[in-house]
Amino acid sequence: MTIAVLGAGAFGTALAVALARHGARVMLWARDADQVARMQADRMNARRLPGVSFPKPLEVTADLAATEAADIVLLAVPMQQTAGLLAAEARRLDGRALVACAKGIDLVSGRGPTAIIAETCPSALPAVLTGPSFAADIARGLPTALTLACADDARGAVLQAALATPVLRLYRSTDCTGAELGGALKNVIAIAAGVVIGAGLGDSARAALMTRGFAEMNRLALALGAQAETLAGLSGFGDLVLTCTSTQSRNFRFGHALGAGEAFDAATTVEGAATAKAVSVLAEKHRLDLPVAAMVAALVDNRISVPDAVSALLSRPLKKE
Numbered sequence: 001m002t003i004a005v006l007g008a009g010a011f012g013t014a015l016a017v018a019l020a021r022h023g024a025r026v027m028l029w030a031r032d033a034d035q036v037a038r039m040q041a042d043r044m045n046a047r048r049l050p051g052v053s054f055p056k057p058l059e060v061t062a063d064l065a066a067t068e069a070a071d072i073v074l075l076a077v078p079m080q081q082t083a084g085l086l087a088a089e090a091r092r093l094d095g096r097a098l099v100a101c102a103k104g105i106d107l108v109s110g111r112g113p114t115a116i117i118a119e120t121c122p123s124a125l126p127a128v129l130t131g132p133s134f135a136a137d138i139a140r141g142l143p144t145a146l147t148l149a150c151a152d153d154a155r156g157a158v159l160q161a162a163l164a165t166p167v168l169r170l171y172r173s174t175d176c177t178g179a180e181l182g183g184a185l186k187n188v189i190a191i192a193a194g195v196v197i198g199a200g201l202g203d204s205a206r207a208a209l210m211t212r213g214f215a216e217m218n219r220l221a222l223a224l225g226a227q228a229e230t231l232a233g234l235s236g237f238g239d240l241v242l243t244c245t246s247t248q249s250r251n252f253r254f255g256h257a258l259g260a261g262e263a264f265d266a267a268t269t270v271e272g273a274a275t276a277k278a279v280s281v282l283a284e285k286h287r288l289d290l291p292v293a294a295m296v297a298a299l300v301d302n303r304i305s306v307p308d309a310v311s312a313l314l315s316r317p318l319k320k321e
């Protein structure tokens with residue numbers, strides 16, 4: 001089995017390492033030839049995943065044509081780059097099993113990765129790999145469990161078997177919409193959780209916000225066709241818990257910096273920032289009340305201060321749970 005991973009960021013590299021360690025032939029593609037040359041020489045991705053050596057069956061390439069032999073393609077570039085990559089390489093990628101690993105909603109189209117795959121590569125098999133999984137943990141070989149979603153259950157079972165390892169336990173689902181929305185929306189709530197902790201509002205407030213945030217995740221995802229049990233699983237609840245409670249999360253750290261009034265490195269991938277804006281557009285379109293996500297979008301755009309966002313949320317009319 002040959003697996004191609006497109007995008008040599010922290011997560012793409014970690015997945016490539018984990019799968020190659022398990023014996024798969026893996027081709028990790030990056031767009032930057034200099035970066036590829038460095039990884040080939042060092043047998044490591046010092047820029048995005050320092051300290052993790054590449055196992056033997058892991059090849060690195062800057063030539064996308066070289067990945068055409070792969071049976072499965074993992075798409076591991078950030079969400080806002082995914083549509084562009086698919087459009088640019090549609091001829092090469094169409095007809096193949098394309099597993100989306102990005103967690104977000106495309107700001108331009110308001111869509112998740114599987115809808116974009118279906119539109120740009122109509123003969124491809126879209127799938128989603130998502131759930132609680134920090135790149136550093138995966139790369140160290142620490143165990144976790146993820147959701148592998150594919151609308152075609154039989155072909156999804158083939159992907160599940162090919163991408164599982166003794167420490168990466170994959171549960172199968174046919175609900176791609178639910179799986180990808182869980183991963184996208186938890187990032188927005190994780191920013192809010194970071195704000196709560198950064199602003200010194202305490203653990204009780206964070207738990208309350210996670211719970212109300214989870215209600216918003218369900219409200220939007222169900223309106224978009226997801227199943228509630230998917231949201232309650234690894235891709236939704238599981239990843240929400242991880243991302244809202246760990247300083248390993250970039251979304252959480254970004255929110256923490258907002259809450260504490262500190263600077264944050266603009267080059268860091270924070271998927272929840274763009275996704276919060278995409279969520280605001282979807283909420284309006286579907287007439288949904290998503291106050292936590294709306295506050296995150298306003299904070300990201302500097303349209304509201306942290307104290308005003310907190311008091312706006314706390315002063316909403318009392319209602320049934």
Ligand SMILES: NC(=O)C1=CN([C@@H]2O[C@H](COP(=O)(O)OP(=O)(O)OC[C@H]3O[C@@H](n4cnc5c(N)ncnc54)[C@H](OP(=O)(O)O)[C@@H]3O)[C@@H](O)[C@H]2O)C=CC1
Nearest residue numbers: 008009010011012031077078079081102103133134135269
């Ligand atoms: N890091 C993590 O723990 C996890 C991340 N994810 C998800 O994985 C996705 C990627 O995140 P992550 O790997 O952490 O991101 P990083 O910030 O570590 O890296 C992003 C990578 O994407 C590459 N890239 C960006 N645009 C393109 C493009 N158009 N073509 C090719 N490569 C491109 C960048 O290349 P360059 O260096 O040339 O700019 C860079 O290598 C996100 O959606 C994230 O939510 C999911 C689970 C865990």
Ligand SMILES: O=C(CO)COP(=O)(O)O
Nearest residue numbers: 131132133134249250251
């Ligand atoms: O999705 C993740 C873990 O499952 C990674 O979260 P961050 O992008 O916030 O670091």
